[in-house]
Amino acid sequence: MCSEPSPGRTARPGRPRSAEADAAILLATRQALVELGWSKLTMGDVATRAGVAKTTLYRRWAGKNELVVDAVAVLFDELELPDLGSLAADVEGVVLQFASILQRPETKTALMAVVAESTRDDALRGRIRSAIVDRQKRLVLIGRERAQVRGEIPYEADAALSARHADLIFDVVAGAVVHRALVSAEPVDREWARDFTALICTGLQTTT
Amino acid sequence: MCSEPSPGRTARPGRPRSAEADAAILLATRQALVELGWSKLTMGDVATRAGVAKTTLYRRWAGKNELVVDAVAVLFDELELPDLGSLAADVEGVVLQFASILQRPETKTALMAVVAESTRDDALRGRIRSAIVDRQKRLVLIGRERAQVRGEIPYEADAALSARHADLIFDVVAGAVVHRALVSAEPVDREWARDFTALICTGLQTTT
DNA sequence: GTCTTTCGCTACGAGTCGTAGCGTAACTGG
DNA sequence: CCAGTTACGCTACGACTCGTAGCGAAAGAC
Numbered sequence: 001m002c003s004e005p006s007p008g009r010t011a012r013p014g015r016p017r018s019a020e021a022d023a024a025i026l027l028a029t030r031q032a033l034v035e036l037g038w039s040k041l042t043m044g045d046v047a048t049r050a051g052v053a054k055t056t057l058y059r060r061w062a063g064k065n066e067l068v069v070d071a072v073a074v075l076f077d078e079l080e081l082p083d084l085g086s087l088a089a090d091v092e093g094v095v096l097q098f099a100s101i102l103q104r105p106e107t108k109t110a111l112m113a114v115v116a117e118s119t120r121d122d123a124l125r126g127r128i129r130s131a132i133v134d135r136q137k138r139l140v141l142i143g144r145e146r147a148q149v150r151g152e153i154p155y156e157a158d159a160a161l162s163a164r165h166a167d168l169i170f171d172v173v174a175g176a177v178v179h180r181a182l183v184s185a186e187p188v189d190r191e192w193a194r195d196f197t198a199l200i201c202t203g204l205q206t207t208t
Numbered sequence: 209m210c211s212e213p214s215p216g217r218t219a220r221p222g223r224p225r226s227a228e229a230d231a232a233i234l235l236a237t238r239q240a241l242v243e244l245g246w247s248k249l250t251m252g253d254v255a256t257r258a259g260v261a262k263t264t265l266y267r268r269w270a271g272k273n274e275l276v277v278d279a280v281a282v283l284f285d286e287l288e289l290p291d292l293g294s295l296a297a298d299v300e301g302v303v304l305q306f307a308s309i310l311q312r313p314e315t316k317t318a319l320m321a322v323v324a325e326s327t328r329d330d331a332l333r334g335r336i337r338s339a340i341v342d343r344q345k346r347l348v349l350i351g352r353e354r355a356q357v358r359g360e361i362p363y364e365a366d367a368a369l370s371a372r373h374a375d376l377i378f379d380v381v382a383g384a385v386v387h388r389a390l391v392s393a394e395p396v397d398r399e400w401a402r403d404f405t406a407l408i409c410t411g412l413q414t415t416t
Numbered sequence: 417g418t419c420t421t422t423c424g425c426t427a428c429g430a431g432t433c434g435t436a437g438c439g440t441a442a443c444t445g446g
Numbered sequence: 447c448c449a450g451t452t453a454c455g456c457t458a459c460g461a462c463t464c465g466t467a468g469c470g471a472a473a474g475a476c
Contacts (some may be wrong), residue, residue, distance in 0.1 A: 012420085013419065013421070013474075013475045014418050014419080014420035014422070014437080014473080014474065015420080015421050015472070015474055015475095016421080016422080016473080017371075017423095018422080026461075037325075039325060042462090042464085043463085044462095044464085052423090053424045054424095054425095054465090055423080055425085055465095055467095056422080056423065057467080058465065064450085068413055095234065108327045108330055109324060110324075112320045112321070112323045112324035112327070113324035115391055116319075116324060116390075117245075117247060118393075119245070120245040125393055133391060153412060153413060166406060167392065167409070168400070168403050168407060169395035171384050171388040171391075171392055172380065172404070172407065172408075174391070175380075175384040175385070175388065176380040178386075178389075178391075179384070179386060180326075180379040182327060183336075183382070183383075184341075184378075185333055195372070195376050196380070199377070199380065199408075200263075200380075200412055201412050202411040202413065202414075203407075203408065203411030203414065204377070204408055205360060205409055205410065206410075218449085219453050220444085220452075221443070221444045221445070222451040222452025222453070223441065223442040223444095223451080224443070224452080224453075225453065225454095229454090250431090250432060250433085251433075252431095252432070260455085261454065261456065263434095263453045263454080263455075263456085267453075271433095353446085
């Protein structure tokens with residue numbers, strides 16, 4: 001026994017994969033997305049930009065879809081939500097956080113494309129979910145809990161119903177921001193965020 | 209003078225374009241979308257399915273993007289909204305109308321893809337707007353006016369503010385449905401539509 | 417040193433793109 | 447009926463991308 005130095009950690013023999021190559025590839029992918037967009041981005045081009053052989057890309061990613069998801073996912077790491085003191089302020093904060101990432105050219109062109117591909121590829125959908133969607137969703141969950149602590153919205157006894165409601169809120173917030181930014185193609189600025197917050201907090205029938 | 213028989217109407221000499229070919233191409237495009245999805249759909253394949261030369265496609269559409277927009281756009285023609293008697297019922301109706309189209313495999317795979325392309329192509333964005341987005345938006349405008357007539361929501365004096373608010377509502381409704389159907393990849397059924405309607409009508413702070 | 421894995425490089429068949437050129441078909445106006 | 451004009455089907459083409467295979471060399475584990 002005791003043949004494994006540490007379970008799974010660098011236990012494999014042979015030359016290890018270059019971490020620098022990984023970083024260079026993902027960076028090159030983002031740069032290529034900005035310059036070329038999704039459709040004109042090619043694996044060969046990314047390899048050249050990264051100073052790496054094309055075969056190296058295919059050893060690590062199955063194709064363009066997976067590569068781009070990973071390349072864009074790191075941009076969502078910066079998502080954080082300081083406590084702004086009220087539900088309305090937190091909603092506005094979430095909206096502006098989403099928007100700040102969605103307005104970058106590399107996410108603009110890549111996000112919808114990989115979502116489109118994911119409609120025919122379950123594995124890709126899972127990758128998007130864990131790498132991007134869940135990180136966004138976390139903000140919504142945090143904001144809701146804060147509002148409950150403040151007493152702005154009630155706690156829910158039924159856990160299943162609570163989860164369903166959280167999913168709903170997330171789809172509304174994320175969907176609205178994405179639709180505004182990419183389909184309507186108009187800016188998600190502070191003014192829009194304020195209007196949206198008013199609508200989502202008090203509803204249609206009380207908004208003037 | 210009087211050299212034009214009727215202004216622009218079939219006034220041009222030469223062989224007219226075959227309307228049947230148009231219909232066959234758009235139908236073939238939708239079928240190919242269902243079977244192959246967006247990324248594996250090729251112009252040559254569509255031409256073969258439609259029983260048409262590849263060059264004929266390029267004479268009418270600049271490329272895959274424009275072709276698919278037109279092919280999918282006709283699906284949005286069926287959008288209608290019977291008066292269901294209340295704001296809540298109308299919202300639910302709009303949601304289910306959107307969903308019924310978005311759940312079709314050809315729209316699922318195509319819509320996000322062309323939106324992604326449109327982020328780098330202004331002409332394409334305009335085409336999407338007039339062929340698809342505006343048709344959806346109409347339902348929202350109709351629903352709002354009905355609610356105003358019923359007295360459920362107030363009229364707005366400021367026209368600019370009124371338009372801004374309508375845009376907001378549209379992005380929220382359409383965005384939420386799209387996000388639920390394509391990103392979260394879960395069904396937009398009557399239950400979800402009811403939950404969404406409750407949220408959008410009365411707001412977060414009054415929802416249990 | 418030996419084993420194992422990764423790396424860069426080259427080369428390849430397969431497939432797609434968008435266009436050009438040709439002869440033919442269809443419709444208009446004199 | 448006869449030009450003139452436009453659309454059509456067909457073929458062929460160079461350019462490009464794809465994803466893979468094969469090679470020798472490099473890098474770490476034992």
